[in-house]
Amino acid sequence: MGIYELSLATVVGINIILAVGLNLITGFCGQISLGHAAFYGIGAYTAALMAKAGMPGPVNLAAAMAMAGAVGVVVGMTSLRVREDFLAITTMGVGFLFLGIVRQQESLLGGELGISSIPTFGVGKMGFFVLVLVLAALSVAFSLYIKRSWMGFAFEAVADDEDTARVISVDVPAYKLAAFALGTALAGLAGGLYCYFARFIVPDDFGFITSISVLSMVAVGGIGSVYGVIVGTALLTLIPEFFRFISDYKLLVYGALLFGVMRFAPDGLAGLTRLAFRRIQRKGGAV
């Protein structure tokens, strides 16, 4: 594996952590978020500032998670007040608010110029890739565990029909906040890893487009399906690289693909796979 492939694989790993986090909030618990990049950014800025202050890497990653998760709980509280489309726009607003604050804080957060020359994690490129891979695997395992736990059932109830869930005495607010806390903490972890990977961060890395890309990874993979999200993330991260030979049309292809998947296969790749399996089974039964 060359340097290029290695860094590409590292980015895929980071994005998987990010997307699995959003899938917890949007896929499992049904709370749509258009501001996921803000928590990614909070994690990245937290880790970057601490790293520049000379703190050790693992501590910084933990701090990035804690910080993003804490802000996530606060933002999650809005989901107790507003629902569905109102929540989508509120979380979008949180994303713009984050950017607006970071851009104007020149002395502390570097303003438009961002933070540069962040120290390395100190384990080399290969070592860092292994670290990302392990953390991504842990996030996926954690996510699968949640899905099968009691909490996962409660999330599903909230996503399905909030009012009915309340009637059968599911503590809806607590589970919503839990989903936001866990999902945004994962985004914070991804952000912390990203700042060590890029070693240079600017506000635009965490803008609305990033939030949308993450949501696209989840939706293209199949909202709620952990394996689907992994495949969707890998595909959408790598596709722009495959299309480098038509680099000028890269974003056009991306937009068209996003539109096409939603238009023709709204359940994403996971939905397509299920459909294919059912067809095969039906054929097998008929013979």
Place this chain on the structure above:
Amino acid sequence: MSPVFRAACERLTMLYFELLIQGLIYGSMYAIIAVGLTLVYGLLRILHVAHAGLFALGGYMGLLITNSTGSLILGMPLAAAIVGVVGMAIYRLCYQPILDQPPYVALIASIGLFIAMEEMFRLIFGPFGLTYTNAPLQSVVQFAGIYLRAVDLAIVVGSLSLLGALSWLSQKTRIGLAWRATVDDPQIAESFGISVLNVRYLNFFIGSALAAVAGVFISLLSNLVEPTMGGVPSYKALAIIVLGGLGNVAGTLIASLVLGVVEAFGTIYIGDILDRDAIAFAFLIIVLMIRPEGLFARR
């Protein structure tokens, strides 16, 4: 009162007045973008992000036609008509097939469409934007003691009269009656012989045409159209329709004007902490926390 103090007071009043006027100019422009969006939402429950692509398309069409014919009188209505038809096509080809899917499906499809549209503008018209060869409405007029450009007045007057016409259409005509009936309950409207499909086409035509007019206005304001011009207005228009109570046209109008004024004052007083867009969204979040259904809940 000392003369110095009085002079200071007058200057401050003048500043407030200018900020208010600035706010109303931006606010009325937001209003004609947001009304189209709120009409679509009221009818279909779709957050139509690609509306901003139509806004940009309107800017391009208006500028190209005006530059080639030398007449804005021709350019603006033609741009509105072309974009209106494109809007209808978007409904037919993009939204109609996915109406029964969960709301995020249409939202993401719309975002994909918007990205693709922005890229097409960049590829076809170039990344740096276009300007008017001979920009119309740039003469300066004095109004109530402050200096305005003709385009500023045209925006306020044009937007308000278009919205007035829209309200007349929806309140006083048979078309408007069919429209309101469909928003209320599409099934019952259909059983009374209203063509729901035609109402939706009309809705997309009018909404998109209004977005195109807004696009032409903003291109006159800055004498520039560029591929990314739809971005910020689109997010802000989404915020506005939520503030106005999603699907509520009158609420959307008031929310647009209020947001325009809040932004104008905000950039002066808290511009060091937050930029213009963040002020808009901070305002949105505060309002939603106090009134979760927006400033004006829907009926």
